[in-house]
Amino acid sequence: MANHTHAPAPLGGSLFTPFTLLLGTLSAIAGVILLYRLFYGLGAVTNLNDGYPWGIWIAYDVVVGSAFACGGYAMALLVYIFNKGQYHPLVRPALLASLFGYTLAGASVIFDLGRWWNFWHIFWPGYAQVNSVMFEVAVCISAYIVVMWIEFAPAFLEKWGLKDVRQKLNKLLFFFIALGVLLPSMHQSSLGSLLVIFGEQIHPLWQSGMLLPLIYLMTAILLGFAVVIFEATLSSTGFRRQLETPVLAPLAKLMYGLLAAYVVVRVLDLLLRGALGSAFAATWQAFWFWVEMACFVVPLATLATDRARRSAGRLFAGAVLLMLGGFLLRINGFLVGYMTGEGWHYFPSLAELMVTVGLIAFEILAYIYIVRNYPVLPAAQPATR
Amino acid sequence: MDRRTFFKASLAGGTALAAGAASCPAQARETHPMPPEAVGLLFDSVLCVGCKACVAACKQANGMPMEFSTKDQYWDTPLDISGKTLNVIKAYRNGNMEAKDREENGFAFIKKSCMHCVDPSCVSACPVSAMRKDAKTGVVTYDKDACIGCRYCVAACPFGVPRFTYDSPTPQISKCQLCIHRHKDGKYAACAEVCPTGATLYGKVSVLREEAKRRLALKPGEKTEFPRGHLRAAEEKALRGAPEGKGEQRRQGWQDDGAQRYPGVAGQYLQHVYGEKEFGGTQMLMLSGVSFQKLGYPDLPPRSDAATSETLQHTLYGGLIAPIAVLGALTFIARRNVKHEDEEGGQHG
Ligand code: SF4
Ligand code: SF4
Numbered sequence: 001m002a003n004h005t006h007a008p009a010p011l012g013g014s015l016f017t018p019f020t021l022l023l024g025t026l027s028a029i030a031g032v033i034l035l036y037r038l039f040y041g042l043g044a045v046t047n048l049n050d051g052y053p054w055g056i057w058i059a060y061d062v063v064v065g066s067a068f069a070c071g072g073y074a075m076a077l078l079v080y081i082f083n084k085g086q087y088h089p090l091v092r093p094a095l096l097a098s099l100f101g102y103t104l105a106g107a108s109v110i111f112d113l114g115r116w117w118n119f120w121h122i123f124w125p126g127y128a129q130v131n132s133v134m135f136e137v138a139v140c141i142s143a144y145i146v147v148m149w150i151e152f153a154p155a156f157l158e159k160w161g162l163k164d165v166r167q168k169l170n171k172l173l174f175f176f177i178a179l180g181v182l183l184p185s186m187h188q189s190s191l192g193s194l195l196v197i198f199g200e201q202i203h204p205l206w207q208s209g210m211l212l213p214l215i216y217l218m219t220a221i222l223l224g225f226a227v228v229i230f231e232a233t234l235s236s237t238g239f240r241r242q243l244e245t246p247v248l249a250p251l252a253k254l255m256y257g258l259l260a261a262y263v264v265v266r267v268l269d270l271l272l273r274g275a276l277g278s279a280f281a282a283t284w285q286a287f288w289f290w291v292e293m294a295c296f297v298v299p300l301a302t303l304a305t306d307r308a309r310r311s312a313g314r315l316f317a318g319a320v321l322l323m324l325g326g327f328l329l330r331i332n333g334f335l336v337g338y339m340t341g342e343g344w345h346y347f348p349s350l351a352e353l354m355v356t357v358g359l360i361a362f363e364i365l366a367y368i369y370i371v372r373n374y375p376v377l378p379a380a381q382p383a384t385r
Numbered sequence: 386m387d388r389r390t391f392f393k394a395s396l397a398g399g400t401a402l403a404a405g406a407a408s409c410p411a412q413a414r415e416t417h418p419m420p421p422e423a424v425g426l427l428f429d430s431v432l433c434v435g436c437k438a439c440v441a442a443c444k445q446a447n448g449m450p451m452e453f454s455t456k457d458q459y460w461d462t463p464l465d466i467s468g469k470t471l472n473v474i475k476a477y478r479n480g481n482m483e484a485k486d487r488e489e490n491g492f493a494f495i496k497k498s499c500m501h502c503v504d505p506s507c508v509s510a511c512p513v514s515a516m517r518k519d520a521k522t523g524v525v526t527y528d529k530d531a532c533i534g535c536r537y538c539v540a541a542c543p544f545g546v547p548r549f550t551y552d553s554p555t556p557q558i559s560k561c562q563l564c565i566h567r568h569k570d571g572k573y574a575a576c577a578e579v580c581p582t583g584a585t586l587y588g589k590v591s592v593l594r595e596e597a598k599r600r601l602a603l604k605p606g607e608k609t610e611f612p613r614g615h616l617r618a619a620e621e622k623a624l625r626g627a628p629e630g631k632g633e634q635r636r637q638g639w640q641d642d643g644a645q646r647y648p649g650v651a652g653q654y655l656q657h658v659y660g661e662k663e664f665g666g667t668q669m670l671m672l673s674g675v676s677f678q679k680l681g682y683p684d685l686p687p688r689s690d691a692a693t694s695e696t697l698q699h700t701l702y703g704g705l706i707a708p709i710a711v712l713g714a715l716t717f718i719a720r721r722n723v724k725h726e727d728e729e730g731g732q733h734g
């Protein structure tokens with residue numbers, strides 16, 4: 001019976017607030033810049049060059065963005081594979097955030113492709129080059145986006161009252177859930193494998209070779225957990241709902257275990273490759289490496305006890321640090337630690353940054369719209385405090 | 386109950402993974418071997434006089450535009466390869482530059498263009514086969530009609546060779562393709578064709594390697610002969626000039642006579658043929674008196690990054706065996722757990 005209050009329901013409420021208007025404006029600016037890019041080329045809006053052919057539209061929007069969108073994946077893994085039913089209320093909201101994160105990451109790639117009108121070649125036999133890590137990433141991400149829309153369909157079907165379609169889909173849902181666990185495992189690890197072929201062009205602190213897929217996969221799941229905690233906290237404040245701490249604390253315990261395992265893998269890899277020495281050089285790479293490591297190690301200390309993990313504030317801070325750590329691991333690997341020879345510089349242009357900001361704004365906007373109108377968040381009384 | 390299912394699920398997942406990994410036993414992908422008929426270039430920094438005839442000829446043969454780097458735009462002055470320039474000669478300078486081919490207080494010239502790697506990163510990276518390596522000649526080609534403009538090749542190439550035209554709404558990659566469009570007329574790479582000193586030499590890689598070794602064996606100052614243009618193996622030369630020769634014979638006979646050799650004096654070389662071993666080998670070989678790292682060429686291991694990357698991909702995804710095994714296990718587990726939850730949650734359905 002306790003389940004009853006947890007059934008997802010639309011939140012309702014107004015869509016037009018100063019906050020959503022701001023989000024809308026930022027999204028519109030990004031749209032204009034992207035349109036401009038289509039007519040005048042990448043060089044007209046970005047600071048990309050042949051030394052840094054990939055900028056933040058790849059390193060952030062795709063590599064970081066999709067990892068931040070791993071909440072749905074991490075929750076599905078927990079609830080449906082490890083059968084941890086108590087986290088069920090977290091699945092739908094997490095899946096929704098993932099859906100937007102991934103869909104937008106996928107869409108933004110199109111604008112980063114120089115010859116975007118050819119993008120279908122990736123899926124076309126004769127063009128498709130299966131040895132390419134990029135091929136694997138592109139196919140898996142596209143497939144996952146489709147799978148997520150199917151997984152999320154029950155929420156729409158519920159709202160539109162299409163009961164029998166929903167029931168039919170429910171019968172097959174387990175297969176899509178399985179795919180929804182397999183595909184992100186594949187492409188999140190492969191996002192790390194993308195760096196393998198860069199060889200010595202990647203600073204030794206991030207060129208983990210054969211271990212790259214494991215490192216990126218572990219942090220993707222870690223980020224999934226962290227993002228769920230982050231979003232649950234924010235949406236309970238933002239929508240004035242009770243915080244789901246009783247569910248979050250045990251989740252944090254699992255996250256903690258994974259975090260410990262990750263730090264061990266990361267440090268062992270550095271030691272075995274003899275790369276740790278370069279962390280003590282007076283370079284920017286070494287500096288950012290320590291910041292990155294701190295983001296993982298600090299939560300290891302602050303979230304060590306059950307009591308600490310029950311504190312909403314600590315949990316939130318820990319989640320934010322982990323997100324920052326995962327962000328840095330990826331930005332460091334793809335940009336800071338990318339050494340392409342002397343004379344090349346890259347820092348994103350204002351237009352590039354505005355596109356990324358606009359993309360995030362659009363994601364949040366879409367999330368607000370959906371949870372207000374569709375059954376996503378568990379129905380509950382507003383917090384009285 | 387909960388703990389038990391958790392344990393079972395982990396076990397099933399682990400077994401599937403192990404089964405997947407075991408069924409495709411380490412499909413290690415070795416560095417590719419050199420194609421037997423591979424053609425390429427030999428660049429000899431010691432012979433190069435920095436005239437840049439090769440840069441101009443390359444532009445002409447490939448229809449590339451001029452590029453300016455001086456205030457008064459008098460002539461084509463590319464500073465590096467780019468979307469407009471496939472081949473440049475750069476200068477190395479140190480101290481008072483009093484002697485050629487010397488590291489200290491010296492100077493030297495170096496060519497920069499595609500190395501036509503034996504196991505190229507660009508080909509392995511490209512998701513849509515726009516970068517290809519010819520199975521016979523080993524020339525690495527680019528097809529803009531296939532390209533999606535992802536620039537993975539630009540990022541992957543250890544020599545920084547592929548360049549991209551960021552300023553165009555219809556951009557493309559530009560890189561040397563060894564003038565393959567001229568091969569059908571019996572012509573070869575334009576840079577080698579015009580090079581007055583034979584510093585850039587065209588030919589089969591096996592022949593070029595022999596020539597490189599010959600030069601390294603000479604004593605500095607020793608009198609010798611240098612070929613220029615297209616260097617052929619001795620047996621091929623016998624075919625030269627066959628009257629009314631058709632096909633192969635006639636092609637082999639193109640512009641190769643005694644006048645293409647000239648007497649010279651051996652210079653001071655480092656005992657190193659760059660590109661013989663580096664990165665699994667390249668089809669452009671280089672000789673120099675100054676260390677290659679000083680000239681801007683990286684010190685690369687003998688194993689190609691393409692081999693490492695593809696070994697990883699094949700181990701994880703070879704024949705899709707592992708993914709299918711894991712998917713099977715996941716489907717089984719998810720099915721049980723979803724059903725379980727449906728029964729419980731039926732009340733609010
Ligand atoms: S044409 Fe020959 S000598 Fe002149 S710059 Fe080019 S390689 Fe050097
Ligand atoms: S030098 Fe670069 S572009 Fe040329 S074949 Fe090698 S990897 Fe490809």
Ligand code: SF4
Pocket residue numbers: 510511512513514515516527531532533534535536537538539558
């Ligand atoms: S930019 Fe073009 S040629 Fe280079 S990897 Fe991408 S699709 Fe292939």
